Amino acid sequence: xxxxxxxxxxxxxxxxxxxxxxxxxxxxxxxxxxxxxxxxxxxxxxxxxxxxxxxxxxxxxxxxxxxxxxxxxxxxxxxxxxxxxxxxxxxxxxxxxxxxxxxxxxxxxxxxxxxxxxxxxxxxxxxxxxxxxxxxxxx
Numbered sequence: 131x132x133x134x135x136x137x138x139x140x141x142x143x144x145x146x147x148x149x150x151x152x153x154x155x156x157x158x159x160x161x162x163x164x165x166x167x168x169x170x171x172x173x174x175x176x177x178x179x180x181x182x183x184x185x186x187x188x189x190x191x192x193x194x195x196x197x198x199x200x201x202x203x204x205x206x207x208x209x210x211x212x213x214x215x216x217x218x219x220x221x222x223x224x225x226x227x228x229x230x231x232x233x234x235x236x237x238x239x240x241x242x243x244x245x246x247x248x249x250x251x252x253x254x255x256x257x258x259x260x261x262x263x264x265x266x267x268x269x
Contacts, residue, residue: 131221131261132219132220132221133160133214133220133221133222133223133261134220134221134222135158135160135161136161136225137158137161137172138161138170138171138172138190138191138192139172139190139199141158141172141174144156144158144172144174144190145157145158145174148174148176148188152176152180154176154177154178155176155177156174156175156176157174157175157176157259158172158173158174159173159174159175159187159207159256159259160172160173160207160212160223160225160256160261161173161225162207162210162212162223162225162226162241162242163225163226163227163241163242163243164189164202164204164206164207165202167226167227167228167241167243168226168227168228168229168241169191169194169226170191170225170226170229171189171190171191171202171204172189172190172191173187173188173189173204173207174187174188174189174190174204175187175259176188177258177259183203185203185204185205186205186259187203187204187205187207187208187259188201188202188203188204189201189202189203189204189207207256208255208256208257209255210242210255210256211242211245211253211254211255211264212242212253212254212255212256212261213238213240213245213247213251213252213253214238214251214252214253214254215233215236215237215238215247215249215250215251215252216250216252217233217234217236218234220233221252222236222238223238224238224239224240224241224245225241226241226242227240227241227242227243228241229241235248235249236248236249238251253265
């Protein structure tokens with residue numbers, strides 16, 4: 131699946147750092163809002179739970195209130211829906227509440243708050259570090 135991402139950080143550097151530190155494989159998953167609107171977080175996955183904190187997903191984000199880079203547990207990402215548009219075999223998603231993306235003749239908006247699109251949408255969830263297609267029932 132060819133999902134297009136726009137991470138906040140150099141994901142290869144983050145992966146290298148945490149793989150060396152924790153001695154486990156790390157994978158970049160996506161960039162999305164978690165707990166606050168329009169505060170995207172780069173989400174990473176490790177197959178085994180962190181030995182101290184117990185989470186398999188962690189996020190890296192910019193702390194706009196205090197400055198600097200922060201890390202957080204991000205297991206709640208498995209409960210979120212990602213609406214995606216398919217443009218020429220590439221999938222695009224809105225990363226945050228007001229991330230309005232236009233690709234070709236299509237648009238996607240709403241992040242995890244809602245799914246708004248100009249046409250057809252495929253909905254995915256994350257399971258075990260991978261996107262899987264999910265049945266979508268608009269409200």
